[in-house]
Amino acid sequence: MMRKTLILLFLFIPLLTKAQEYVDVLSVSYSKTEKTSFKNTLDTSNIRIFDAKLTLPVVLTQKTALITGFDFSIKELQLFTNTDNTKLFYNRIKLGVTSQHSDNWTGTYLLLPVVSSDYKKLSFKDIYAGGIALWTYKKNKRLNYKFGVYAGNEAYGFYITPLVGIYYISPSSNFEISALLPGLFDMNYKISSKTKLGIDYKGVSETYKIHEENKKITYTENRTLESSSYIQNNSLYKNLLLRLKFGFSTNKYDVYTEGDKIDLSITPIKIGDNRIKLNTNLNSSAFLKVEAIYRFDIPSK
Numbered sequence: 001m002m003r004k005t006l007i008l009l010f011l012f013i014p015l016l017t018k019a020q021e022y023v024d025v026l027s028v029s030y031s032k033t034e035k036t037s038f039k040n041t042l043d044t045s046n047i048r049i050f051d052a053k054l055t056l057p058v059v060l061t062q063k064t065a066l067i068t069g070f071d072f073s074i075k076e077l078q079l080f081t082n083t084d085n086t087k088l089f090y091n092r093i094k095l096g097v098t099s100q101h102s103d104n105w106t107g108t109y110l111l112l113p114v115v116s117s118d119y120k121k122l123s124f125k126d127i128y129a130g131g132i133a134l135w136t137y138k139k140n141k142r143l144n145y146k147f148g149v150y151a152g153n154e155a156y157g158f159y160i161t162p163l164v165g166i167y168y169i170s171p172s173s174n175f176e177i178s179a180l181l182p183g184l185f186d187m188n189y190k191i192s193s194k195t196k197l198g199i200d201y202k203g204v205s206e207t208y209k210i211h212e213e214n215k216k217i218t219y220t221e222n223r224t225l226e227s228s229s230y231i232q233n234n235s236l237y238k239n240l241l242l243r244l245k246f247g248f249s250t251n252k253y254d255v256y257t258e259g260d261k262i263d264l265s266i267t268p269i270k271i272g273d274n275r276i277k278l279n280t281n282l283n284s285s286a287f288l289k290v291e292a293i294y295r296f297d298i299p300s301k
Contacts (some may be wrong), residue, residue, distance in 0.1 A: 016216075024053075025055055025056070025294070027053045027083065027294070028051070028052045028291070029049075029051045029052075029290065030048075030051075030290055031048065031049045031288065031290075032047070032048050033044070033047075036283060036285040037285075038081050038281065039281040039282070040179065040282070041062070043051075045078035045085075045282065046077065046085075047076070047251065049074070049076075049213070050072070050073060051071075051072075052072045052073070053069070053072075054069045055067065055069040055094065057098075063100045064100075065097065066095075067096045067098055067110060068094060068095060069093075070092060070093050070094060071091070072091055074087060074090075075090075077253065078281055080278075081214065081251055085211075085212065088117070088118060089115075089119045089224075090115075090116045090206060091114065092130075093111075094110055095110065096110030096111055096132075097184075099110055104138050105136070105138075107133070107134070108133070108134045109132070109133050111130075111131050112130040112152065113130070115127050115128075116128065116207065116208045118211060119270055126214050128207070129152050130150070130151065130152025132148060132151075132163075134146055134180075142170070142171065145165070145166055146163065146164065148164075149163060155208075155209060155221070155258070156266065157263050158264055158265070159265035160264075160267070161266075162267070163180055163181070163182075166179050168212040173190070174189060174190040182203055183204075183205075185201040185266075186198060192234055196231060196232040197232075202226045203224075203225050204222055204225075205222070205223050207222070208220050208222070216257055216258065218256060218257055218278065221256065222252065224250055225252075228289065229246060229247065239296065240292065240294060241295055242290075244291075245287075245290070245291060247287055249286075250284050251283065252281075253279075255277065255279040256275050257278070261275070262275065
């Protein structure tokens with residue numbers, strides 16, 4: 001079974017990555033901040049986040065593959081001062097195709113339905129539809145560009161996010177940049193055969209329904225920006241990357257009533273945003289994160 005999976009990945013990866021020499025099949029991370037303060041108060045909240053991401057392909061033809069997988073996360077924190085922690089659950093299914101349109105162009109098209117809430121009273125209102133269309137242009141064997149759009153609905157309404165990205169690896173393979181803005185950026189440098197130093201950035205935008213007993217239904221909009229530096233090592237196993245990260249997070253978890261919405265969001269602009277926030281802002285804070293990634297390398301031709 002393992003051998004068959006690796007064969008499928010070998011056939012599938014060139015469609016997705018072009019210049020990129022690997023694919024991250026599975027990643028798991030855990031981060032924690034201690035005593036993040038609420039603005040203008042003495043109250044604090046601890047923030048704990050567990051993330052898992054899985055991507056598995058199914059080859060359909062020589063130029064087309066089915067993409068499957070899921071993302072799962074649990075966030076635990078106080079949304080209000082002087083309250084117990086709230087657990088927020090996020091489940092996203094990945095289902096779509098990637099197709100090589102020409103020698104230079106590859107397209108990836110994904111449906112991304114999401115279930116996100118505190119899981120106390122699940123309903124169809126906790127399900128959000130989303131999708132992405134992304135085109136990759138291969139400039140040469142070390143460089144490609146990405147263009148696309150991410151769109152869907154959240155608890156606050158409909159949103160559109162334009163995407164632009166790049167992947168570059170130096171001729172020596174020591175220096176690497178991977179980015180898909182506005183949400184992801186990673187730059188690293190190899191200091192030995194087993195170790196890399198890097199910096200990365202992640203922008204998070206998601207909403208969760210909150211169902212409290214004998215209270216109106218609300219939702220929290222998480223708009224967190226994480227910047228970190230890390231050390232990566234794969235001494236235990238070649239394809240298992242272990243990362244230790246230290247970073248800084250903006251911690252935006254604004255709470256609104258269920259019917260308080262906007263007209264349209266075109267990242268980073270929100271049109272018709274007259275919502276009334278119910279909770280106190282959290283301050284930014286430092287965080288520590290451990291991360292494990294299973295990475296499948298693409299053999300050079």
